[in-house]
Amino acid sequence: GENVEQHPSTLSVQEGDSAVIKCTYSDSASNYFPWYKQELGKGPQLIIDIRSNVGEKKDQRIAVTLNKTAKHFSLHITETQPEDSAVYFCAATLSGGYQKVTFGTGTKLQVIP
Amino acid sequence: SAVISQKPSRDICQRGTSLTIQCQVDSQVTMMFWYRQQPGQSLTLIATANQGSEATYESGFVIDKFPISRPNLTFSTLTVSNMSPEDSSIYLCSVGGEMGGQETQYFGPGTRLLVL
Numbered sequence: 001g002e003n004v005e006q007h008p009s010t011l012s013v014q015e016g017d018s019a020v021i022k023c024t025y026s027d028s029a030s031n032y033f034p035w036y037k038q039e040l041g042k043g044p045q046l047i048i049d050i051r052s053n054v055g056e057k058k059d060q061r062i063a064v065t066l067n068k069t070a071k072h073f074s075l076h077i078t079e080t081q082p083e084d085s086a087v088y089f090c091a092a093t094l095s096g097g098y099q100k101v102t103f104g105t106g107t108k109l110q111v112i113p
Numbered sequence: 114s115a116v117i118s119q120k121p122s123r124d125i126c127q128r129g130t131s132l133t134i135q136c137q138v139d140s141q142v143t144m145m146f147w148y149r150q151q152p153g154q155s156l157t158l159i160a161t162a163n164q165g166s167e168a169t170y171e172s173g174f175v176i177d178k179f180p181i182s183r184p185n186l187t188f189s190t191l192t193v194s195n196m197s198p199e200d201s202s203i204y205l206c207s208v209g210g211e212m213g214g215q216e217t218q219y220f221g222p223g224t225r226l227l228v229l
Contacts, residue, residue: 036220043222046114093218096217101156
């Protein structure tokens with residue numbers, strides 16, 4: 001089955017700096033890679049996703065990149081703000097909505113004001 | 114995106130008892146899933162809730178321990194049976210399929226369970 005590794009497990013950045021979280025996956029058949037943000041006491045919130053036919057996607061301060069050959073993908077947050085502090089999970093799945101999602105181990109991001 | 118609610122939001126239970134968690138979606142969805150998130154950990158799929166038929170369980174999870182129902186396209190329940198302290202976790206319902214013009218999955222707010 002699919003295995004997703006995520007690094008780093010914790011990340012502290014100064015407000016305004018950039019944050020990068022990296023993930024690798026094992027199943028070359030995976031074709032959908034969502035990123036979820038989980039704030040304390042809440043469920044995971046989908047913040048951005050990328051499909052295997054796209055190499056990069058951007059939404060305001062958040063961007064994701066995908067390297068299918070190397071089987072790794074990354075989340076980039078620019079101009080970080082204190083409200084970006086949360087646990088971020090990368091994930092991979094064979095199908096965007098119809099199959100199980102395999103999650104990475106999570107990255108706790110702390111943005112220091 | 115779909116609006117997902119779960120009841121209860123949290124509970125404290127005694128070992129040996131059972132708890133049923135409800136998941137309600139504001140629109141009909143193709144897929145419903147149940148995940149478990151142990152304290153400080155990532156999410157693990159328990160099972161896929163199939164409408165009108167038995168749920169499909171992942172390795173390590175069995176129907177006797179986690180019976181699931183899905184009577185229609187907007188509602189599902191997960192029961193945690195004969196609970197032990199090791200069952201203390203967050204239980205999350207998710208919905209999947211084509212929503213808003215794309216295939217994706219959304220998660221509910223979770224049910225925080227503490228077993229004493």
